[in-house]
Amino acid sequence: MPEPWMPGAQKLDIGDHAPTDGGPPKAIGHITWDRNASAAKPQDLVPYENLRSYFSGGGKPSAPHVLWDPFTGRITQFLPATSRSKSLADRAGGTRTNRAGKVVLQIEALFFPHCRVGTTVYPRLVDTPCKGWPELLAWVRSWGVPDTWPMGRPVDFGSHRSEAIWASKGGWYAHAHVPENDHQDPGSWPAFVGAPATSEPKYEPFPGTAFFMAGTKPALGKRSAVFAAMGKRLVAVGCGRYTVGPGPTLGTADVASYEAWQRKCGHTGTAAKWPPGKTTWDLLKVPNV
Structure with a gap:
Protein backbone atom coordinates (compact mmCIF):
# COMPACT_ATOMS: atom_id res chain seq x y z
CA MET A 1 0.00 0.00 0.00
CA VAL A 178 -1.37 21.49 -18.27
CA PRO A 179 -4.54 22.93 -19.90
CA GLU A 180 -5.94 26.23 -18.59
CA ASN A 181 -2.48 27.22 -17.27
CA ASP A 182 -0.16 29.85 -18.74
CA HIS A 183 3.04 29.03 -16.82
CA GLN A 184 5.93 27.69 -18.88
CA ASP A 185 8.01 25.94 -16.22
CA PRO A 186 9.98 23.89 -15.28
CA GLY A 187 12.14 24.13 -18.45
CA SER A 188 13.93 20.86 -17.61
CA TRP A 189 13.51 17.95 -15.23
CA PRO A 190 15.87 15.19 -14.05
CA ALA A 191 15.86 11.88 -15.90
CA PHE A 192 14.20 8.80 -14.46
CA VAL A 193 16.69 6.78 -12.43
CA GLY A 194 16.62 3.16 -11.33
CA ALA A 195 13.47 2.69 -13.36
CA PRO A 196 11.82 -0.71 -13.67
CA ALA A 197 12.49 -2.32 -17.05
CA THR A 198 8.89 -1.76 -18.10
CA SER A 199 8.52 1.78 -16.80
CA GLU A 200 9.53 3.73 -19.92
CA PRO A 201 8.83 2.40 -23.42
CA LYS A 202 11.60 2.22 -25.99
CA TYR A 203 9.39 3.98 -28.50
CA GLU A 204 7.08 6.98 -28.14
CA PRO A 205 3.53 5.69 -27.55
CA PHE A 206 0.85 6.82 -29.97
CA PRO A 207 -0.39 10.13 -28.50
CA GLY A 208 -3.86 9.94 -30.10
CA THR A 209 -5.17 11.68 -33.19
CA ALA A 210 -6.21 14.80 -31.25
CA PHE A 211 -2.53 15.50 -30.50
CA PHE A 212 -1.94 16.14 -34.21
CA MET A 213 -5.03 18.23 -34.91
CA ALA A 214 -6.48 21.68 -34.27
CA GLY A 215 -10.14 21.00 -34.75
CA THR A 216 -10.52 19.47 -38.21
CA LYS A 217 -7.15 20.73 -39.51
CA PRO A 218 -3.53 19.80 -38.83
CA ALA A 219 -2.16 21.55 -35.72
CA LEU A 220 0.39 23.55 -37.72
CA GLY A 221 2.65 25.63 -35.52
CA LYS A 222 2.29 23.37 -32.49
CA ARG A 223 5.63 22.58 -30.81
CA SER A 224 6.66 19.25 -29.31
CA ALA A 225 9.82 17.17 -29.17
CA VAL A 226 7.64 14.35 -30.51
CA PHE A 227 7.41 16.09 -33.90
CA ALA A 228 11.19 16.37 -34.23
CA ALA A 229 11.65 12.69 -33.35
CA MET A 230 8.87 11.74 -35.78
CA GLY A 231 10.42 13.76 -38.60
CA LYS A 232 13.84 12.17 -38.14
CA ARG A 233 12.28 8.73 -38.43
CA LEU A 234 10.34 9.76 -41.55
CA VAL A 235 13.62 10.83 -43.14
CA ALA A 236 15.24 7.55 -42.06
CA VAL A 237 12.52 5.45 -43.75
CA GLY A 238 12.80 7.42 -47.00
CA CYS A 239 9.63 9.48 -46.64
CA GLY A 240 11.09 12.88 -45.72
CA ARG A 241 9.69 15.79 -47.69
CA TYR A 242 11.74 18.44 -45.89
CA THR A 243 13.79 21.28 -47.33
CA VAL A 244 14.79 22.29 -43.77
CA GLY A 245 14.44 20.41 -40.54
CA PRO A 246 12.72 18.40 -39.24
CA GLY A 247 12.21 20.30 -36.02
CA PRO A 248 9.86 20.52 -33.04
CA THR A 249 7.28 22.75 -34.78
CA LEU A 250 4.65 20.95 -36.83
CA GLY A 251 4.67 22.13 -40.44
CA THR A 252 3.33 21.22 -43.85
CA ALA A 253 6.47 19.18 -44.59
CA ASP A 254 5.69 16.98 -41.58
CA VAL A 255 2.19 16.40 -42.92
CA ALA A 256 3.44 15.58 -46.41
CA SER A 257 6.14 13.28 -45.02
CA TYR A 258 3.76 11.34 -42.82
CA GLU A 259 1.24 10.96 -45.60
CA ALA A 260 4.07 9.53 -47.74
CA TRP A 261 4.80 7.07 -44.94
CA GLN A 262 1.14 6.02 -44.72
CA ARG A 263 1.13 5.39 -48.47
CA LYS A 264 4.34 3.37 -48.11
CA CYS A 265 2.55 1.28 -45.48
CA GLY A 266 -0.12 0.45 -48.08
CA HIS A 267 -2.82 2.93 -47.19
CA THR A 268 -4.70 4.77 -49.95
CA GLY A 269 -7.27 7.53 -50.25
CA THR A 270 -8.42 9.16 -47.03
CA ALA A 271 -6.71 6.43 -44.99
CA ALA A 272 -3.37 7.79 -46.16
CA LYS A 273 -4.18 11.37 -45.18
CA TRP A 274 -3.15 13.21 -42.02
CA PRO A 275 -3.47 12.65 -39.05
CA PRO A 276 -1.26 9.69 -38.18
CA GLY A 277 -2.96 6.46 -37.12
CA LYS A 278 -1.83 4.09 -34.41
CA THR A 279 -0.89 1.27 -36.79
CA THR A 280 1.49 3.36 -38.91
CA TRP A 281 2.78 5.20 -35.83
CA ASP A 282 3.77 1.96 -34.14
CA LEU A 283 5.46 0.78 -37.37
CA LEU A 284 7.44 4.04 -37.59
CA LYS A 285 9.09 3.34 -34.20
CA VAL A 286 9.55 6.94 -33.07
CA PRO A 287 12.14 6.99 -30.23
CA ASN A 288 10.74 7.80 -26.82
CA VAL A 289 11.30 11.45 -25.89
Whole structure:
Protein backbone atom coordinates (compact mmCIF):
# COMPACT_ATOMS: atom_id res chain seq x y z
CA MET A 1 0.00 0.00 0.00
CA PRO A 2 1.58 3.36 -1.00
CA GLU A 3 2.18 5.95 1.70
CA PRO A 4 0.04 9.13 1.59
CA TRP A 5 2.91 10.97 3.26
CA MET A 6 6.32 10.46 1.68
CA PRO A 7 8.70 8.57 3.96
CA GLY A 8 11.60 10.78 5.02
CA ALA A 9 9.88 14.05 4.11
CA GLN A 10 8.95 16.67 6.66
CA LYS A 11 5.19 16.50 7.18
CA LEU A 12 3.62 19.95 7.40
CA ASP A 13 -0.09 19.32 6.94
CA ILE A 14 -1.90 22.52 5.90
CA GLY A 15 -5.35 20.89 5.92
CA ASP A 16 -8.01 21.65 3.29
CA HIS A 17 -7.91 18.08 1.96
CA ALA A 18 -10.20 17.17 -0.93
CA PRO A 19 -10.47 14.08 -3.15
CA THR A 20 -9.35 13.72 -6.74
CA ASP A 21 -11.57 12.54 -9.60
CA GLY A 22 -9.83 9.25 -10.37
CA GLY A 23 -8.34 8.25 -13.68
CA PRO A 24 -4.75 7.95 -14.93
CA PRO A 25 -2.30 8.92 -12.16
CA LYS A 26 -0.17 12.00 -12.81
CA ALA A 27 2.74 13.95 -11.39
CA ILE A 28 3.41 17.61 -12.23
CA GLY A 29 6.84 19.22 -12.27
CA HIS A 30 7.03 22.88 -11.21
CA ILE A 31 9.81 25.26 -10.23
CA THR A 32 9.28 28.01 -7.67
CA TRP A 33 10.71 30.66 -10.07
CA ASP A 34 10.59 33.22 -7.28
CA ARG A 35 13.20 35.54 -8.83
CA ASN A 36 13.93 36.62 -12.38
CA ALA A 37 17.63 36.25 -13.12
CA SER A 38 19.70 35.92 -16.29
CA ALA A 39 23.08 34.65 -17.36
CA ALA A 40 24.36 38.22 -17.21
CA LYS A 41 22.68 38.92 -13.86
CA PRO A 42 22.39 35.78 -11.72
CA GLN A 43 20.72 36.04 -8.32
CA ASP A 44 21.13 34.14 -5.06
CA LEU A 45 18.77 31.24 -4.46
CA VAL A 46 15.89 32.09 -2.13
CA PRO A 47 16.22 30.24 1.21
CA TYR A 48 14.28 27.00 1.42
CA GLU A 49 12.73 28.13 4.69
CA ASN A 50 11.14 31.13 2.96
CA LEU A 51 9.24 28.92 0.52
CA ARG A 52 8.29 26.41 3.21
CA SER A 53 6.85 29.24 5.31
CA TYR A 54 5.07 30.71 2.30
CA PHE A 55 3.28 27.48 1.31
CA SER A 56 2.26 26.79 4.90
CA GLY A 57 1.13 30.40 5.41
CA GLY A 58 -0.08 33.02 2.97
CA GLY A 59 0.61 30.76 -0.01
CA LYS A 60 -1.68 27.93 1.15
CA PRO A 61 -4.17 28.58 -1.68
CA SER A 62 -1.46 27.64 -4.21
CA ALA A 63 0.46 25.05 -2.20
CA PRO A 64 1.77 21.91 -3.95
CA HIS A 65 1.97 18.48 -2.38
CA VAL A 66 5.75 18.69 -2.08
CA LEU A 67 8.47 21.34 -1.89
CA TRP A 68 11.80 19.82 -2.98
CA ASP A 69 15.23 21.37 -2.52
CA PRO A 70 17.45 19.83 -5.24
CA PHE A 71 20.58 21.31 -3.66
CA THR A 72 20.26 19.62 -0.26
CA GLY A 73 17.60 16.96 -0.77
CA ARG A 74 15.24 18.48 1.79
CA ILE A 75 11.56 17.74 1.14
CA THR A 76 8.47 19.14 2.86
CA GLN A 77 4.99 17.73 2.16
CA PHE A 78 1.92 19.90 2.74
CA LEU A 79 -0.90 17.61 1.59
CA PRO A 80 -1.30 13.83 1.40
CA ALA A 81 -1.10 12.10 -1.97
CA THR A 82 -4.79 11.20 -1.65
CA SER A 83 -5.81 14.88 -1.69
CA ARG A 84 -5.72 17.36 -4.53
CA SER A 85 -3.41 20.34 -4.12
CA LYS A 86 -3.92 23.77 -5.67
CA SER A 87 -0.77 24.59 -7.64
CA LEU A 88 -2.56 24.56 -10.99
CA ALA A 89 -5.02 27.07 -12.36
CA ASP A 90 -8.43 25.38 -12.65
CA ARG A 91 -11.23 27.44 -14.16
CA ALA A 92 -14.78 26.70 -13.09
CA GLY A 93 -16.59 24.58 -15.66
CA GLY A 94 -13.46 23.87 -17.69
CA THR A 95 -10.94 21.05 -17.87
CA ARG A 96 -10.15 19.52 -14.50
CA THR A 97 -6.53 20.05 -13.52
CA ASN A 98 -5.73 19.65 -9.83
CA ARG A 99 -8.13 16.69 -9.51
CA ALA A 100 -7.63 15.00 -12.91
CA GLY A 101 -6.34 11.58 -11.87
CA LYS A 102 -6.20 8.89 -9.21
CA VAL A 103 -3.44 11.12 -7.87
CA VAL A 104 -2.18 14.43 -9.26
CA LEU A 105 1.08 14.80 -7.33
CA GLN A 106 2.50 18.30 -7.63
CA ILE A 107 6.21 18.77 -7.05
CA GLU A 108 7.69 22.27 -6.62
CA ALA A 109 11.47 22.33 -7.03
CA LEU A 110 13.22 25.21 -5.25
CA PHE A 111 14.82 26.73 -8.34
CA PHE A 112 14.81 29.57 -10.84
CA PRO A 113 16.97 29.84 -13.98
CA HIS A 114 20.44 31.30 -13.32
CA CYS A 115 20.15 31.03 -9.58
CA ARG A 116 23.41 31.23 -7.64
CA VAL A 117 24.39 28.94 -4.76
CA GLY A 118 27.76 29.86 -3.33
CA THR A 119 29.83 30.82 -6.36
CA THR A 120 28.10 28.48 -8.83
CA VAL A 121 25.30 29.58 -11.17
CA TYR A 122 22.76 27.01 -12.34
CA PRO A 123 21.00 27.78 -15.67
CA ARG A 124 18.68 24.72 -15.56
CA LEU A 125 17.16 22.51 -12.91
CA VAL A 126 19.01 19.50 -14.35
CA ASP A 127 22.31 21.32 -13.71
CA THR A 128 21.71 21.21 -9.94
CA PRO A 129 22.84 18.26 -7.79
CA CYS A 130 19.22 16.94 -7.86
CA LYS A 131 19.68 15.53 -4.37
CA GLY A 132 16.64 13.63 -3.12
CA TRP A 133 15.34 12.94 -6.62
CA PRO A 134 15.68 9.12 -6.46
CA GLU A 135 13.69 9.01 -3.21
CA LEU A 136 11.05 11.41 -4.53
CA LEU A 137 10.71 9.44 -7.75
CA ALA A 138 10.34 6.16 -5.87
CA TRP A 139 7.45 7.61 -3.86
CA VAL A 140 5.72 8.96 -6.98
CA ARG A 141 6.13 5.56 -8.67
CA SER A 142 4.55 3.86 -5.66
CA TRP A 143 1.30 5.66 -6.56
CA GLY A 144 1.30 4.12 -10.03
CA VAL A 145 2.56 7.15 -11.94
CA PRO A 146 4.44 5.71 -14.94
CA ASP A 147 7.89 6.89 -15.98
CA THR A 148 6.63 8.60 -19.11
CA TRP A 149 6.15 12.17 -20.33
CA PRO A 150 2.98 12.01 -22.51
CA MET A 151 3.74 15.46 -23.96
CA GLY A 152 7.52 15.05 -23.94
CA ARG A 153 10.12 15.61 -21.24
CA PRO A 154 10.49 19.39 -20.75
CA VAL A 155 13.54 20.82 -22.50
CA ASP A 156 12.54 24.49 -22.85
CA PHE A 157 10.18 27.12 -21.52
CA GLY A 158 7.65 26.80 -24.33
CA SER A 159 4.01 25.88 -23.81
CA HIS A 160 3.03 22.43 -25.10
CA ARG A 161 -0.57 21.66 -24.15
CA SER A 162 -3.16 19.10 -25.26
CA GLU A 163 -6.41 18.62 -23.37
CA ALA A 164 -6.94 15.23 -25.02
CA ILE A 165 -3.61 13.85 -23.83
CA TRP A 166 -4.00 15.39 -20.39
CA ALA A 167 -7.41 13.78 -19.94
CA SER A 168 -6.43 10.32 -21.14
CA LYS A 169 -2.81 9.55 -20.19
CA GLY A 170 -1.01 9.05 -16.91
CA GLY A 171 2.61 10.01 -16.34
CA TRP A 172 4.70 13.09 -15.69
CA TYR A 173 3.66 16.50 -16.98
CA ALA A 174 5.38 19.87 -16.93
CA HIS A 175 3.39 22.83 -15.64
CA ALA A 176 3.77 24.01 -19.25
CA HIS A 177 1.74 20.98 -20.39
CA VAL A 178 -1.37 21.49 -18.27
CA PRO A 179 -4.54 22.93 -19.90
CA GLU A 180 -5.94 26.23 -18.59
CA ASN A 181 -2.48 27.22 -17.27
CA ASP A 182 -0.16 29.85 -18.74
CA HIS A 183 3.04 29.03 -16.82
CA GLN A 184 5.93 27.69 -18.88
CA ASP A 185 8.01 25.94 -16.22
CA PRO A 186 9.98 23.89 -15.28
CA GLY A 187 12.14 24.13 -18.45
CA SER A 188 13.93 20.86 -17.61
CA TRP A 189 13.51 17.95 -15.23
CA PRO A 190 15.87 15.19 -14.05
CA ALA A 191 15.86 11.88 -15.90
CA PHE A 192 14.20 8.80 -14.46
CA VAL A 193 16.69 6.78 -12.43
CA GLY A 194 16.62 3.16 -11.33
CA ALA A 195 13.47 2.69 -13.36
CA PRO A 196 11.82 -0.71 -13.67
CA ALA A 197 12.49 -2.32 -17.05
CA THR A 198 8.89 -1.76 -18.10
CA SER A 199 8.52 1.78 -16.80
CA GLU A 200 9.53 3.73 -19.92
CA PRO A 201 8.83 2.40 -23.42
CA LYS A 202 11.60 2.22 -25.99
CA TYR A 203 9.39 3.98 -28.50
CA GLU A 204 7.08 6.98 -28.14
CA PRO A 205 3.53 5.69 -27.55
CA PHE A 206 0.85 6.82 -29.97
CA PRO A 207 -0.39 10.13 -28.50
CA GLY A 208 -3.86 9.94 -30.10
CA THR A 209 -5.17 11.68 -33.19
CA ALA A 210 -6.21 14.80 -31.25
CA PHE A 211 -2.53 15.50 -30.50
CA PHE A 212 -1.94 16.14 -34.21
CA MET A 213 -5.03 18.23 -34.91
CA ALA A 214 -6.48 21.68 -34.27
CA GLY A 215 -10.14 21.00 -34.75
CA THR A 216 -10.52 19.47 -38.21
CA LYS A 217 -7.15 20.73 -39.51
CA PRO A 218 -3.53 19.80 -38.83
CA ALA A 219 -2.16 21.55 -35.72
CA LEU A 220 0.39 23.55 -37.72
CA GLY A 221 2.65 25.63 -35.52
CA LYS A 222 2.29 23.37 -32.49
CA ARG A 223 5.63 22.58 -30.81
CA SER A 224 6.66 19.25 -29.31
CA ALA A 225 9.82 17.17 -29.17
CA VAL A 226 7.64 14.35 -30.51
CA PHE A 227 7.41 16.09 -33.90
CA ALA A 228 11.19 16.37 -34.23
CA ALA A 229 11.65 12.69 -33.35
CA MET A 230 8.87 11.74 -35.78
CA GLY A 231 10.42 13.76 -38.60
CA LYS A 232 13.84 12.17 -38.14
CA ARG A 233 12.28 8.73 -38.43
CA LEU A 234 10.34 9.76 -41.55
CA VAL A 235 13.62 10.83 -43.14
CA ALA A 236 15.24 7.55 -42.06
CA VAL A 237 12.52 5.45 -43.75
CA GLY A 238 12.80 7.42 -47.00
CA CYS A 239 9.63 9.48 -46.64
CA GLY A 240 11.09 12.88 -45.72
CA ARG A 241 9.69 15.79 -47.69
CA TYR A 242 11.74 18.44 -45.89
CA THR A 243 13.79 21.28 -47.33
CA VAL A 244 14.79 22.29 -43.77
CA GLY A 245 14.44 20.41 -40.54
CA PRO A 246 12.72 18.40 -39.24
CA GLY A 247 12.21 20.30 -36.02
CA PRO A 248 9.86 20.52 -33.04
CA THR A 249 7.28 22.75 -34.78
CA LEU A 250 4.65 20.95 -36.83
CA GLY A 251 4.67 22.13 -40.44
CA THR A 252 3.33 21.22 -43.85
CA ALA A 253 6.47 19.18 -44.59
CA ASP A 254 5.69 16.98 -41.58
CA VAL A 255 2.19 16.40 -42.92
CA ALA A 256 3.44 15.58 -46.41
CA SER A 257 6.14 13.28 -45.02
CA TYR A 258 3.76 11.34 -42.82
CA GLU A 259 1.24 10.96 -45.60
CA ALA A 260 4.07 9.53 -47.74
CA TRP A 261 4.80 7.07 -44.94
CA GLN A 262 1.14 6.02 -44.72
CA ARG A 263 1.13 5.39 -48.47
CA LYS A 264 4.34 3.37 -48.11
CA CYS A 265 2.55 1.28 -45.48
CA GLY A 266 -0.12 0.45 -48.08
CA HIS A 267 -2.82 2.93 -47.19
CA THR A 268 -4.70 4.77 -49.95
CA GLY A 269 -7.27 7.53 -50.25
CA THR A 270 -8.42 9.16 -47.03
CA ALA A 271 -6.71 6.43 -44.99
CA ALA A 272 -3.37 7.79 -46.16
CA LYS A 273 -4.18 11.37 -45.18
CA TRP A 274 -3.15 13.21 -42.02
CA PRO A 275 -3.47 12.65 -39.05
CA PRO A 276 -1.26 9.69 -38.18
CA GLY A 277 -2.96 6.46 -37.12
CA LYS A 278 -1.83 4.09 -34.41
CA THR A 279 -0.89 1.27 -36.79
CA THR A 280 1.49 3.36 -38.91
CA TRP A 281 2.78 5.20 -35.83
CA ASP A 282 3.77 1.96 -34.14
CA LEU A 283 5.46 0.78 -37.37
CA LEU A 284 7.44 4.04 -37.59
CA LYS A 285 9.09 3.34 -34.20
CA VAL A 286 9.55 6.94 -33.07
CA PRO A 287 12.14 6.99 -30.23
CA ASN A 288 10.74 7.80 -26.82
CA VAL A 289 11.30 11.45 -25.89
